[in-house]
Amino acid sequence: MAALLPRAKDFGLALPAPPTRPQRPSASTAFRGSFGLRCFALPAVASFLTSLRSQSRRRFSAPRRAVNTDAEYKIDLEGLVSLCKRRGFVFPSGEIYGGYNGFFDYGPLGAELKNNLKRMWWRKMVHCRDDVIGLDSSIVTTPSVHQASGHVDNFSDPMVDCTESKKRFRADQLMWAKVELEDGTSAGYVSMVEDGNVEVALKKAAKKLIKQKKIEGGFKELEIKDMTDATEEEVKLIPSPATGLPGSLTGARAFNLMFETYVGPYSDGASKSYLRPETAQGIFVNFKTVTYVMRQKIPFGIAQIGKAFRNEITPRQFLFRSREFEQMEIEYFIDPEADFKAIQEEWIMEMWNFLKAVGLKESLLDREVHEGEKLAHYARACTDIVFTYPFGTQELLGVAARGEYDLQQHAQASGESLEYQVPGQKRKFVPHVIEPSCGVDRLFLALLCSAYDEDEIDGEKRSLLRFHPCVAPITCAIFPLLKNKPPLVEKAKGLAAMLRSSGFNVLYDEAGTIGKRYRRMDEVGTPFCCTIDFDTLEDDTVTIRRRDDPLKVERKKREDIGAFLMKECQLPEQ
Ligand code: GAP
Secondary structure, three states, X not given: OHHHXXXXXXXXXXXXXXXXXXXXXXXXXXXXXXXXXXXXXXXXXXXXXXHHHHHHHHHHOOOOXXXXXXXXXOOOHHHHHHHHHHOOOEEEOOHHHOOOOOOEEEOHHHHHHHHHHXXXXXXXXXXXXXXXXXXXXXXXXOHHHHXXXXXXXXXXXXXXXXXXXXXXXXXXHEEXXXXXXXXXXXXEEEEEXXXXXXXHHHHHHHHHHHHHXXXXXXXXXXXXXXXXXXXXXXXXXXXXXXXXXXXXXXXXXXXXXXXXXXXOOOOOXXXXXXXXXXXXXXXXXXXXXXXXXXXXOOOEEEEEEEEEEOOOOOOEOOOOEOOEEEXXXXXXXXXXXXXXXXXXXXXXXXXXXXXXXXXXXXHHEEEEEEXXXXXXXXXXXXXXXXXEEOOEEEEEEEEEEEEOXXXXXXXXXXXXXXXXXXXXXXXXXXXXXXXXXXXXXXXXXXXXHHHEEEEEEOOEEEEEEOOOOOOOOOOEEEEEOOOOOHHHHHHHHHHHHHHHHOOOOEEEOOOOOHHHHHHHHHHOOOOEEEEEOHHHHHHOEEEEEEOOEEEEEEEEEHHHHHHHHHHHOOOOOO
């Protein structure tokens, strides 16, 4: 049995540390480039390194996030990974071949949960608003799109290689420090891949180094830097985390994160294209057509849900940073003269309320505002909504005010005017954009973290997932009290069929005691269970047991169950 249980490394998972370390801003926020993405211009190696160093310093001295005291998780990331596999939520991709780092398969219940999340987002952002319409653009498109948007030249992360182990590290995640003795001499260098409490881990490594070298006395406080901040001389002296020895690391170099592909029968430069790294560009290049065919008036938004791909150097923390993921994005087009800050604030609140409505604990949410140097050059403002995961507080989604950058770039490169003609006026302009952008997989992970709970019912321990009914993979389970009593089985199957035809995902289960059946449903987050018993045969009522209030069982008319579930599954209004 143990062999069947997933191990953390099956998921490319760096084991988490408890959330004690105040977090620095995540790399993806720190390196937001011209598209709200990590991005560097690479005019020359020297200026590249200078830019890396200045970015690095900025990030390390950025204000520290407060530790969230409410985030006392009953499960750590490794436990969640294991739970996801055991209960059919997420599996490593290609597991029978040993898995594939940075890629995941959503199991039967994971697929339901993820689809429900996307459906709820679409409902709230598109169907419930009259100023947002939807789009589904292609994943692969003409490379001209990514050339114009700047991704081909600039969408990169800094990386360093270990020539000995052939391992590759993200430069901004490879942390190091010089171990300087009290008398000013150097005892050497220590390094590690950032994960959890860097200060404590490097201090421990420094103590070990001093002990190995049989040096008496202490060392000065460590000045921790990352590899984007190492000089050529220092690079030679810093040990590789893979071998523990210096001399095998290279300096920081840019690594483009886009996956390349070839379209058509030839694999040459002319047929090269890319898997999109964000869904946003598909919206920008369709702006003119959508505005025209749908007769849209500014302000209005175009929403899209779809896959994005990034060849992350170090995918980690399970679904948090993967190489294939989904985004839910809106490009909301506004008049350049409009009060963009007010509109951005409305979108931040819209996203915040959505996160709450689908069941994230508000105490685990926070905002992080990007200011001054941290803003991308095009951006007028950017605020992330961050979530406290078991491994620390990290970006869940971003709401950026992107100005007119993307539309201008595409207008220039394509030769098509992307100006908006104000109806009934002579005035024309290139709209500015507010962009709420949320990763589905990050939200999925946050939801699992928020929902996991353990309690005791009648002295018996249970573990459960407290999903809101609107996203729960199974809305209701239907049980006949006894499987060997045909009238009960028939009624139960009839109720399941009736609810299915009303659009609910229900599960019929007749195996084991009722108590065991309840536990199985608690474990996968099913909010309601209906049992057909002998009273049902008399008065056509069934028992309803709520996952979150299991001792209070009610009876309802069988024909009213559909309406009851419908009401419970409504997205809460804010
Ligand atoms: N169009 C803007 C954009 O793509 P981003 O901050 O790079 O901005 C937006 O990405 C969101 O996509 C993030 O807030 C995160 O939720 C998700 N995301 C980005 N990279 C990811 C990755 N490697 N794995 C999972 N989700 C990711």
